[in-house]
Amino acid sequence: MAALVPQIADAPLEHLNFGLTLTRVLACSTKRGIRTSPTVAVLGKAFANVEGSVRCLAPELSLIEVFKGEMQSVMMSLAAETVSKEQMARTALELMLGIGSVTDQMSGLMRGRPFTSPAEG
Known part of the structure; x- marks a missing residue:
């Protein structure tokens, strides 16, 4: 090449x-x-x-x-497209959902139990 x-x-x-x-x-x-x-x-x-x-x-x-x-x-x-209102709203929503997941993971780690994803039930 x-x-x-x-x-x-x-x-x-x-x-x-x-x-x-x-x-x-x-x-x-x-x-x-x-x-x-x-x-x-x-x-x-x-x-x-x-x-x-x-x-x-x-x-x-x-x-x-x-x-x-x-x-x-x-x-x-x-x-x-990246800076469109729709994309910014989608990114903000994903960020909010991600922060919630990170908070759950951190809480679980602080309590000494492993994190399980919502899919694992």
Whole structure:
């Protein structure tokens, strides 16, 4: 991976071949005894198909630049969701429930008896 990442990090699609790259990763994994899910191979084929189409339509695209742009909007959406009123209310409720549980555990420890979860009855 240390040799592969620098080669693909900033390369435009016209210089990349995902099928070949994935084959190299899977071959290195197999050589080192790392088992991979068959889903990885299927995913690689899907990427190779998309790559071939995009390469014909816009070979100048840089995968990293496209990814950076998309990730920025995804991260902004996640941040907005995290600070939403609903999420803050959910977090506050979980915190209150957690504090109650911690209080019960501490009381049990102070009395010298082990804590049992509500599920254990």
